[in-house]
Amino acid sequence: MSNILRTLAEKAQPRHTALVIVDMQNDFCAQGGYLQRTRAESGRHPIRVDENAAIADRIGALADGARRSGAAVAWLRSVYDFKYLAEAHVAMRDAEGCCMEGTWGADFFRIQPREGDIVVDKHTFSGFHETGLHAQLQERGIRTLVMAGVATNVCVDSTLRHGFFLGYHIVVAEDCVGSGNAAGHEGTLSTVRVNFGEVTTSVELLRLFGKHAPADALSAL
Incomplete structure (x- = not known):
């Protein structure tokens, strides 16, 4: 039991850490994307997307670090054509149209994967459910997941819980996650602090990552 990772610094050692970026896609994050558009059209309280650009920029900086x-x-990239969804998921949706395969809505918002990154398509809220994510992380010796993306209380929450059940240490970068549901956002952060792991900032994670970056990489900052 002596090798259990207990502190944030131990958990966030880069050699066994993966930054998991969840659903930073136009239909979830962009003005005119599915969530913002359909909420406005239905007359329901619209989803606010104005904070998503800043969240994306912070995630991009954290990914670089x-x-x-x-x-x-x-x-993680959602592809939600009905042909991929379980009946229970379809029943919770008003109509087909969110993150449709090959559309602008399914494209990444503002930030993009780089060569060498892992990219996994998913058809439900958890990035581990019937995907190859766990196998790819295990091949790399990953023990800790640093969670970022949207929505805090839906796909981020579902993925981090699933990851915890698989044995991963969980860290949430609180300034790199967001949701249109403020109560749900805060609820997930509170639950993580008590039951699942660590909640910290991208600034602190960049500080920890920076301790392990090669000197030539640091000089380029």
């Missing part, structure tokens, strides 16, 4: 330090970077 992770790569420089040797940590893995994994991207």
